[in-house]
Amino acid sequence: MRLILPIVLAAVTVVLIAVALTSANATGKTVGISAGSSFLTPKPTTPDQALSNLLLNAKRRNWDEAFNSVSNAQSPNKKSFIQDWTGSYGSLRAFSALEGYDIRPLHITNDEAQMRVRLHWTTPVGPIEDVRDFRLAREGEIWKTVWPKSDMPIVPSQVIPVTYLRWDLVSGGSDDEWGAKNIDAPRVRIVSMNPLDFAEGAVVLGEVVNEDTIPAFVNVTATLVDGSGNAIDEETSFDKIDHILLPKQVTPYRIDFPKVKFKDVKNVRMNIKATLVPASADPVIGVMNQKVDPDYQGKAVLRGDLFNESGQTVNIPHVIASLYDNNGKVLWVADGYVERALLPQTSAPFSIEIPKNMASKVQNFHVVVNQYSMGRN
Amino acid sequence: MDPTDYVERSDRTVVDVAHPYARPVPLLAIVLLALAIHGPLLLMQLPAGSYDANFHMFFASHYAQHWFDPWNVKWFAGFSQTTYPPLTHQWIALFSYVVGLKMAYMLVQLIAILLLPVGVYRFARIWVSDREASYAAIGSIFLGALAGLVYQAGQLATVASVALYLNALPYLYDWMTKSSVRSLIKGIVLGLTAAAAHHVTLIFGVVLFAGPVLWTAIVDAYDGRASGSVGGVIARGAIFAVAVGAGVGLVLAPYWLALIQHPIHQIPIPHDSRNNFLLNSATAINYFLIPYGALLLALPFIFYKGASSRRLIPLLMGFWLTMIFGLGGTTPLPKWLLGRAFEVLTFERFTFWATLLAMPLVGILAAELIDRFHLKAAVGLALAAVATFGAALYWLSANPFKPQMSTDIAPVTAFLNRDGHDAYRYVALGFGSDLARVSNGTVANSVDGDYNSARLLPEMTNYGSAQLTNSKFYGSAGMASLRAMLEHANRYGLKYIFVHDPYYEPLLTFVGWRKIEVFDNGAITAWSKDDVPPAHPIESDAKPSAFQGLMWGILPVGFSFLAILLEIILPETRRVQTANRVPVRAEHSVASI
Numbered sequence: 001m002r003l004i005l006p007i008v009l010a011a012v013t014v015v016l017i018a019v020a021l022t023s024a025n026a027t028g029k030t031v032g033i034s035a036g037s038s039f040l041t042p043k044p045t046t047p048d049q050a051l052s053n054l055l056l057n058a059k060r061r062n063w064d065e066a067f068n069s070v071s072n073a074q075s076p077n078k079k080s081f082i083q084d085w086t087g088s089y090g091s092l093r094a095f096s097a098l099e100g101y102d103i104r105p106l107h108i109t110n111d112e113a114q115m116r117v118r119l120h121w122t123t124p125v126g127p128i129e130d131v132r133d134f135r136l137a138r139e140g141e142i143w144k145t146v147w148p149k150s151d152m153p154i155v156p157s158q159v160i161p162v163t164y165l166r167w168d169l170v171s172g173g174s175d176d177e178w179g180a181k182n183i184d185a186p187r188v189r190i191v192s193m194n195p196l197d198f199a200e201g202a203v204v205l206g207e208v209v210n211e212d213t214i215p216a217f218v219n220v221t222a223t224l225v226d227g228s229g230n231a232i233d234e235e236t237s238f239d240k241i242d243h244i245l246l247p248k249q250v251t252p253y254r255i256d257f258p259k260v261k262f263k264d265v266k267n268v269r270m271n272i273k274a275t276l277v278p279a280s281a282d283p284v285i286g287v288m289n290q291k292v293d294p295d296y297q298g299k300a301v302l303r304g305d306l307f308n309e310s311g312q313t314v315n316i317p318h319v320i321a322s323l324y325d326n327n328g329k330v331l332w333v334a335d336g337y338v339e340r341a342l343l344p345q346t347s348a349p350f351s352i353e354i355p356k357n358m359a360s361k362v363q364n365f366h367v368v369v370n371q372y373s374m375g376r377n
Numbered sequence: 378m379d380p381t382d383y384v385e386r387s388d389r390t391v392v393d394v395a396h397p398y399a400r401p402v403p404l405l406a407i408v409l410l411a412l413a414i415h416g417p418l419l420l421m422q423l424p425a426g427s428y429d430a431n432f433h434m435f436f437a438s439h440y441a442q443h444w445f446d447p448w449n450v451k452w453f454a455g456f457s458q459t460t461y462p463p464l465t466h467q468w469i470a471l472f473s474y475v476v477g478l479k480m481a482y483m484l485v486q487l488i489a490i491l492l493l494p495v496g497v498y499r500f501a502r503i504w505v506s507d508r509e510a511s512y513a514a515i516g517s518i519f520l521g522a523l524a525g526l527v528y529q530a531g532q533l534a535t536v537a538s539v540a541l542y543l544n545a546l547p548y549l550y551d552w553m554t555k556s557s558v559r560s561l562i563k564g565i566v567l568g569l570t571a572a573a574a575h576h577v578t579l580i581f582g583v584v585l586f587a588g589p590v591l592w593t594a595i596v597d598a599y600d601g602r603a604s605g606s607v608g609g610v611i612a613r614g615a616i617f618a619v620a621v622g623a624g625v626g627l628v629l630a631p632y633w634l635a636l637i638q639h640p641i642h643q644i645p646i647p648h649d650s651r652n653n654f655l656l657n658s659a660t661a662i663n664y665f666l667i668p669y670g671a672l673l674l675a676l677p678f679i680f681y682k683g684a685s686s687r688r689l690i691p692l693l694m695g696f697w698l699t700m701i702f703g704l705g706g707t708t709p710l711p712k713w714l715l716g717r718a719f720e721v722l723t724f725e726r727f728t729f730w731a732t733l734l735a736m737p738l739v740g741i742l743a744a745e746l747i748d749r750f751h752l753k754a755a756v757g758l759a760l761a762a763v764a765t766f767g768a769a770l771y772w773l774s775a776n777p778f779k780p781q782m783s784t785d786i787a788p789v790t791a792f793l794n795r796d797g798h799d800a801y802r803y804v805a806l807g808f809g810s811d812l813a814r815v816s817n818g819t820v821a822n823s824v825d826g827d828y829n830s831a832r833l834l835p836e837m838t839n840y841g842s843a844q845l846t847n848s849k850f851y852g853s854a855g856m857a858s859l860r861a862m863l864e865h866a867n868r869y870g871l872k873y874i875f876v877h878d879p880y881y882e883p884l885l886t887f888v889g890w891r892k893i894e895v896f897d898n899g900a901i902t903a904w905s906k907d908d909v910p911p912a913h914p915i916e917s918d919a920k921p922s923a924f925q926g927l928m929w930g931i932l933p934v935g936f937s938f939l940a941i942l943l944e945i946i947l948p949e950t951r952r953v954q955t956a957n958r959v960p961v962r963a964e965h966s967v968a969s970i
Contacts, residue, residue, distance in 0.1 A: 005684035006677075009697050016701065016708035020653055023709060060657075095880055099852045122852040124884045126860060219889050219908055221867070238864050239887040273908040277891070316883050372883040 044069065047113035047136040050143035051103055055117070058085050059098040071137050071144035080150045088152070090315035090374045091341035096121040096128070111138045125239065125316070125337050131296065153346045160311030160344060164281035165246075167215050186216035188245065188274040192330050195268055198355070201258040204268060205333040207322055208253055210245035215279035218245055222255045223269040232265060233257050240335055242320060242370045244279050251368055252322040254333035283310030285317060285342065285369040292354065292362060300359035301351045302334065306369060308342035315341050318370040319350045326363040342371075398747045398755065401508035402515060407494050411518045414766070415490045418528065419483040423773075427531030431813035432827045434478050436461065437469035438817050441478070444470070445930040447631070447921055451816045452826025453834055454802065454869055454915040459631035459929055460831045464573040465489075465534045467934045478817070486527060489537035494518055496543025501737035503550050503590060504692055506744075512758075513740030519762035522668035522729035524769035529776075531810075535726050538575030539733065541567055541940075542582050546590050553594040553613045554603035563943050564617060569624040570940045573933035576629060577722070583618075585699045585730055592691035600687075628932045631925040639833060639919055644841040645720030646829055647851065653706045659777050664705065667772045668728045670765025672735060679738045689738065696734040703728030784811045788896035789875050790818030792903060800911040802871045804845055804862070807878025812846045815875075822912060824862060824869050833919055836861040849880050856884070863888055870912025874904040 044050030050069060057066035063082050070081065087093025100120040107114040113136040121128045135146045192206035204222045220241060224232040240254035290304035302321055308314050317338040323331045336352040354362060424430050436458055439449045444467075447458040458466075465485055472481035498514035505513070517523065526532040548564030551557045572579040591614050597603040598610040605613075626633065654661035666673070683693025702711050705724040712719040746754035786808070793799055799821035805812050813827050824834065825845040832838055840858035842851030848859040862871070863884075874890060876882060877900065882892075885904050894903040921929070 002681065002685045005690065005693070006680035009680060009693075013697075013701065013708070016710055017655070017704075020707055020709050021655065092883070095883065097852065120853075122849075122856060124849070124856065124880055124882075125887060126856060127853040217889075217891070217907065219906075221908075234868070235864065236867070236889075238860075238889070239884075241889075243887075243889045275907050318887055370887060372886045374879070374882075 041065075044142045044144070047108055047115060047143045048103055048105065050136055051115050051117065051134055051145060054145050055098070055101045055103075055119075059101075061086075069145055070147045071139060080152070081147055083152070084147075084150050087339070087341075089313055089341035089343060091339060092123055092125070092128075092316045092337055093121075093339045094341075095316075096123040096339070099127070106133065112136070113143070123337070125318075128337065128339070130339070153343055155343045155346060158311075158345070162282055162311065164284060164310075166280040166282070167278055169276060169278040183276055186210060186212040186214050186245075186274045186276055188212070188216050188218050188272055190220065190270055190272055191250070193268070193270060194330050195262055195265075197262050201256060202260045202262050202265065203254060203256055204270075205240075205252070205254040206330050207250050208241070208245070208272060209250045210247055210274075213247045214276055215247065216245045216274040217243055217277040218251070219243065219273045220253045220255065221271040221273070222257075223271070224257060224260060224265045225267040225269060226264060227266045229266075233260050239318070240320065240333055242368050244277065246279060246281055249368075250366070252320050252330065252333040252366070254335075283308060283312055283314055283371065283373065285309065285314060285371065287319075287367045287369060288347070290365065290367060292359070292365075295351070295353075299356065300354040300362075302354060302365060302367075303349065303351045304367065305347045305349050306338065306342060307347040308344055311344045312373060313341055313343055314371045315374050316372040317342055317348070317350070318372070319352060320368050320370060321352055322366045323354065323358060323362045324364040324366070325361050328364075331361055332358045398751060399508070401506070402511040404495065404498055404511070404514070407498065407511060407514045407518070408491055410515065411491050411494050412487075414518055415487060415527070418770075419487050419490075422479060422483060423528050424483065424486055424531055424533075425479060427527070427529055428810050429531035429533070429827075430482060431531075431810045431817075433466060433469065433531065433533050434482050435813035435816055435827070436463070436466040437473060437481065438478055440467050440470035440930075441473050445923075445926045447926055447929050450822050450914070452823055452828070453832055453837070454822065454824050454912075455917055455920070456826065456828075456831040456833065457631075457635055457919050457921050458831075459635045459921050459925065461828065462534065462538075462573050462576050462629060462632060462933065463929060464570065464933045464937055465537050465575075467930075468937070471934075482533070485537070486533050489533065489540050490518075490523075490527065492540035492544065493523070493536065496540045497733060497736050499547040500543040500586075500733075501740055503547060503593060504689060504737045505740050509740035509744045510737065511740070512743035512747075513736035516739050516743070516762060517733060517736050519766040520668070520672075520729070520732050521670035521765045521769040522725075522732045524766055525663075525668055525725065525772070526729055528770065529773055530725060532726065534575040535578055535729070538571045538578035539582070539730065541571035541574060542578060542586060543733065545571060546586055549587060549614070549617055550590050550594055552617055553591070553610045554597055554605075556604060556609075556613065559947050561613075561617065561620075563940075563947060565620050565624060566936060566940045566943055568621045569628050569936045570933075572621075572625045573628055573936055576625075576632065577726070579625065581727075581730075585695055585702075585727075585734070589691035589695035589734070592694075593688055596687055596691070628936060631921050631929045634925065635919065635921070641721055641830060642838070644839060644854070645717075646841055646843045648723045650724040651705045651719065654704060655707060660705075663772070663776055664703070664725055664728060667769050667776075668703075668725070669732065670768055671761035672732055672739065672765065674761070675735070675739055675742055678742045679735050682738050682741055692734060692737060696731055696738070699727050699731040699734055703731050784808060784814075784877055784901070785897050786811055786815050786818060789815055789901060789903075792894065792896075793819040793821040793873070798873060800870075801873060801909060802869050802912045803873040803875065804871060805875040805877070806846055806848070806859075806881045807876060808846045811877075812844065821873075824871055833917065834862075836865060849878070860884070860888075863890075866906055867909050869915070870910060872905055872909040872912075876902045876904060 041053060042049055044053050054066055054069035067078050067081055098119060099122045102118040104116045106116050115134045117132050117134060119130040119132060121130060136143050137146055188208055188210050190206060191209050193204060194206055195204045208218055208220060210216045220237040223234040226232050235255050235257055237253040237255050242251040245251055286307040286309055288305045288307055292300055293303050295301045306317055320335040322333055325331050332355060334352045334354060336350060338348055338350050340348045342348050439458060449456055449458050468485045469481045472484050494514035494517050497517040498510045501510035501513040526536055545564050545567035548560040551560035552564055594603060594610045595607050598607045603610060649660045650664050652660050654665050683689045701708055703724055743758050793803060802822050802824050804823060804825050805815050816823060827844050829843050837858055840854045842848060842855035842858045845859050845862060848855035874885060890904040890906050892902050893905045
């Protein structure tokens with residue numbers, strides 16, 4: 001017993017550890033930090049394993065080990081490799097963390113492989129999925145990922161005069177928090193409202209215009225009312241609106257009601273709240289080359305390019321689009337965030353997914369760009 | 378030297394009874410050593426920066442102001458403090474009237490730490506001699522797991538409860554083996570006091586701590602070392618269990634009622650202690666290497682010695698099972714045995730318990746080493762203990778899990794307390810455990826909070842994340858929870874958001890919040906939304922009745938007073954010193970039975 005029991009306990013412990021390691025959901029993920037390395041990293045003898053090792057190390061921000069998984073053939077710069085993952089200039093990618101990934105082989109030969117990866121990022125504005133194709137090459141017994149050269153825009157030195165309008169607001173004192181309570185609120189109006197059932201819930205969407213000559217901070221609230229006059233649910237436009245409207249500017253809005261269907265709704269009460277706020281027309285972001293195209297999966301997407309006409313970096317652009325039918329009615333309001341920062345006088349592509357059942361009806365669209373710029377919001 | 382001065386020990390070691398190391402270390406000296414080690418650290422308020430210290434002080438602050446009303450409106454738009462056993466918080470509340478909240482916390486933590494070696498000493502004596510038990514008690518002062526729980530995690534209730542529980546178990550053993558009614562009464566009262574400090578410790582302690590004690594008592598009865606039969610021991614154990622079970626049902630009745638009314642159905646919140654340590658070096662160091670420290674070197678001896686005696690096998694099995702639990706997701710056993718509870722519990726406490734269960738065997742190891750190598754062994758063991766404790770303290774600043782540095786929250790609380798801002802609710806993002814400090818400093822209420830089990834708002838329970846203040850650390854689930862809360866800002870009167878991490882600024886910008894003030898040279902910013910109506914009370918069926926509040930305010934702390942009283946009026950009878958003799962209990966090898 002003196003020896004048998006310790007041996008039995010040790011053996012059971014080893015077996016249990018082995019079972020945990022071979023189980024499907026064995027994870028080494030951490031909460032709150034992206035650190036630590038695995039004691040048991042499998043040798044990358046297959047393209048799938050090689051890419052898994054790279055992605056796992058990228059997820060944990062073990063850049064040395066991640067860079068070791070990259071093929072030397074293209075001699076990528078380690079700094080740019082890291083920047084590809086961590087973003088730059090305060091872009092949305094710079095705020096993001098890789099949360100998961102799904103790997104799918106596209107083409108594999110003895111020496112080369114093409115893999116498609118769906119990358120799941122967590123960001124401050126919600127989860128974002130990114131589909132990326134990777135090429136892998138065999139080097140002896142192991143596989144490595146061929147990392148493409150990054151194409152970061154280079155901005156030349158230049159002077160850009162600022163001639164755009166700006167509205168300042170002199171507050172009455174410390175009692176005023178923001179907005180001016182002793183000045184009439186800007187005149188804003190809901191120009192269209194379209195309620196519809198969508199997926200698992202109901203949606204109210206349309207457009208709002210600032211009819212005043214001063215900027216307005218707007219928020220749209222919709223209350224669904226049943227047959228007996230009771231409120232079923234109340235939601236706001238949240239981030240599906242450009243909250244700051246310059247004079248005469250129009251913004252789309254969309255209000256989602258998850259788990260509610262319009263068959264239970266008798267009435268929709270709309271409420272728009274507008275407040276006078278300081279605002280600036282700068283930075284001006286131009287929208288170019290807009291068109292509806294199918295993506296790699298055959299889904300319809302609205303594509304285009306954003307061009308930053310100002311002299312300041314826009315860290316996170318947010319694109320909101322009204323999609324119209326042939327009668328000019330707002331069919332849908334879609335939005336998407338751009339992962340790359342918009343440097344001065346540079347452009348970046350955007351794409352917004354259009355729901356499948358809407359794609360064929362879309363005849364026109366109107367795109368507005370909201371933005372977050374560090375230190376200015 | 379007179380040959381009678383030598384006593385044969387376990388057929389291998391010769392003990393020199395005249396040697397100064399052959400005597401047990403007096404318990405008072407051990408307690409003073411614990412005071413000398415932990416006292417200065419607590420005076421420095423080192424645990425104030427731990428994860429949970431502010432949470433405990435927040436609960437205590439509420440008891441200090443509303444002793445008989447456990448409904449606290451400051452978090453989660455209202456929650457019941459009956460969801461967490463109150464004893465340590467109530468003691469902090471009592472001391473806070475004299476020394477203030479923070480020092481009261483340190484004082485209660487110190488009491489728990491001082492009770493721990495006493496408990497280990499008494500618990501170890503079930504199996505080993507007084508001398509070996511004294512070494513076990515000394516070892517418990519320097520445990521890396523203890524340092525981690527006290528100074529990093531701030532698990533005051535866990536430490537206090539296990540210290541009380543270890544003190545209760547020898548009474549259970551004495552009651553089962555000697556039919557001592559005095560032990561029965563004191564054991565029950567101490568057990569209930571331990572339960573009033575921390576329910577989880579008691580629930581798992583039944584299996585992991587009391588199980589080996591019961592098993593050992595049965596072995597002793599079988600071998601004729603206990604009064605009465607095996608059946609008698611089991612029957613007395615059952616009487617004890619029923620009495621404690623009924624008592625816990627009564628003392629923590631509001632807790633059980635709250636749990637029955639609102640079972641924990643929330644989406645599981647990830648915790649690193651549930652991970653497979655082999656797949657992440659940081660978790661392996663934090664949850665295995667640091668807590669065990671030099672104890673890892675003793676593992677072969679623990680298994681060998683534990684298996685060498687029929688009396689020690691229950692202890693070994695208890696240690697092994699607890700150690701396996703402490704490994705979290707490194708083995709599938711905890712998940713198999715606990716089911717969904719695996720996703721609710723955290724497992725660092727199991728490692729702490731495992732180290733405590735190992736202590737009696739470590740006491741034997743220390744005694745054998747000292748018998749053989751005298752001063753060299755004493756120095757070596759002391760260095761190993763200090764290195765273990767020192768490494769755990771070093772890890773406080775070196776580990777990637779460390780809580781953030783303390784934030785200057787004064788401008789935040791000042792803002793909330795002026796100009797009627799407290800008419801609205803608030804959220805503090807990026808404040809970590811300082812959220813509780815903000816809550817303590819203001820009369821304004823928040824929809825956030827730092828106690829997962831009390832959350833009932835669907836914006837929080839529907840997502841696999843914990844506090845809103847730490848949303849980003851829970852990835853997409855955390856941010857989805859925060860978005861859900863911001864979407865319903867008007868519903869909860871949530872008007873103010875304080876940001877101590879620029880990570881959250883893009884979201885606030887895009888969803889319609891505006892920066893209104895900057896504090897601490899830009900380290901903290903205040904954001905507001907214009908159209909939010911003043912907060913109104915949120916109706917909840919979780920509000921305990923006035924009678925429950927009365928029970929909650931009287932019974933838990935009342936039993937702790939009763940336990941103290943019983944220790945005074947029914948002191949433990951002094952045991953005959955057995956340092957120079959081989960303890961009957963420990964030296965029956967399997968081969969000889």
